[in-house]
Amino acid sequence: MKINDLTEIMFSNGAHRILIKRLANNDNSKQQIYLGSDFDVIKIIPSGDMYSAGVSKKGPIFKAPLNLFWIDSTGNTEQAKNSQIIFYPNYPETRMSGFLKGCSLSPSHLMQPPTPQQRQQRANRHRFLVLGVSHKSILAFCSGWEEPLSEDLDNAIKNEELKKIATVFYEYAKPGKSTQQKLIEKLISVYKSGEIESCRLNKQGAIQPYTALNGAGYTLEAQFGITPNGCSDPDFFDWELKAHSGSVVTLMTPEPDIGTYLDDLETFLRTYGTSRKADRLDFASRHIVGSFNTKTALTMHLDGYDPASKEIIDPSGGLFLKNNSGEIVAGWRFDKIIDHWKKKHSNTCFVFYTTRKSVLNYYSFGPQITLGKGTSLDRFLDALYTSVIYYDPGINMKFNGQTWKPKKRNQFRVKWKNISMLYKHLQHIDLSDI
Incomplete structure (x- = not known):
């Protein structure tokens, strides 16, 4: 599957915008997914009502639920009901957690913390998180290290075919007018x-x-x-x-x-x-x-x-x-x-x-x-x-x-x-x- 195939599936399932993140080794189920330091990320990713969640060493914490659904290559979807966004305004930093629990379609095999050997093996290869965003919900797909989709996205970034936004994301532009x-x-x-x-x-x-x-x-x-x-x-x-x-x-x-x-x-x-x-x-x-x-x-x-x-x-x-x-x-x-x-x-x-x-x-x-x-x-x-x-x-x-x-x-x-x-x-x- 290539990026055009995936985006077509996401658009047909209601997405209005496609956001792409190249995942680092630390983006996993243990350390959560880092969504960047730009305040715009909590605007472009729709979330539920924000609430105070105390204070950490990074300062005050605010959280909000995400209406996130994992989608597969055939268009099937399943909600990850425990997904949430975590916002540290003073750091600043935004993370996503709870995106695997209780969801059979979630790519848990791609989100495990790597061993030192795996880190070395994957030094020049990446997974990609692709988010299809609408006003109220998010479709999510994760590509593996060896998949054609990852190679396709790597090349698109190298060739500057994707627009960089909100610190760590790239945007796939839907054909037509902005x-x-x-x-x-x-x-x-x-x-x-x-x-x-x-x-x-x-x-x-x-x-x-x-x-x-x-x-x-x-x-x-x-x-x-x-x-x-x-x-x-x-x-x-x-x-x-x-x-x-x-x-x-x-x-x-x-x-x-x-x-x-x-x-x-x-x-x-x-x-x-x-x-x-x-x-x-x-x-x-x-x-x-x-x-x-x-x-x-x-x-x-x-x-x-x-x-x-x-x-x-x-x-x-x-x-x-x-x-x-x-x-x-x-x-x-x-x-x-x-x-x-x-x-x-x-x-x-x-x-x-x-x-x-x-x-x-x-x-x-x-x-x-x-x-x-x-x-x-x-x-x-x-x-x-x-x-x-x-x-x-x-x-x-x-x-x-x-x-x-x-x-x-x-x-x-x-x-x-x-x-x-x-x-x-x-x-x-x-x-x-x-």
Whole structure:
């Protein structure tokens, strides 16, 4: 079997992307599989919810389950239910474990720790781990030292036919246009459409007018067939779409996972919010780390983080809003922050727009767009600590005559002029020049 044969099997079984790792002797069932030091690896390999798993000599540990299936040369699959990813953010390092246990299709004979003699015999030969990645699951195949597939992959790497990504991986490019090319082509079409009336998609996928002022993002998403369902997956293939007008960008809107906010929203709003009308309660005031907010009487803290080393020192910490008594009233633990960060911001496309105000606003998108690549957790946490990223909620409850109806929007935002601080690579493109 050659690489084209295997990738065809993986694509036909739902894979969207093919990742390849040349395995070292230490990549085995005892020492786990090393997935590199690049933060991007926990973005490109889909995993379940991240959780804190204590502290080791490498610092805090976070783990997440993997929905991984071994696949054979005929397309049969079997889930390796104990598979997980292990993330050491301070090292940094990512590993995979539990990928053999309880799975008859797993290549356990290829994953045994080698003897000194075997290490010498295999000095110039390699196994290869091939991962077929979709949004929710992973197909895995391992080639042996003497197999044609390993020789095929070795030659492809030597001849620079595979793209190097995320430190230790290579990517097999599916024939056809890249996701970036498809994205730009779609945005050119949107740009050339001119003014678009404010709209959004309903649950059935039909376009409907949108009357609120924050319609730019919904209108852009509607052109891509995206329903506003709060899903944290990328919007278009592996790209997140963000509309901006040159002032502020909302990066993410995760709900708190700790604090009295979760117990009773009405009590939270009456205690820390404002009420200018008898039938409305609001919590809408910017909070930055280390600064007391006079409007809410709350202070934002980034606990368990060392700003000098820019590292997490306590995995049970996180970003916490506290009252004068030190009580956490709303917060996002580190595992929650990492989990949302890894799902939302692998590749981001920022689309500039202008507005013509009317009964319903009209939006024009482009021609300027910016592609952001290469986020890292240390950049993200440092931006939170230094208030480059700030908490700017838009939460309210309205009384409709019978009950209080809540609207939750926990926004983390950044000024457009500071966006370069979050990415390793920014590419500015003028669609009118293409």
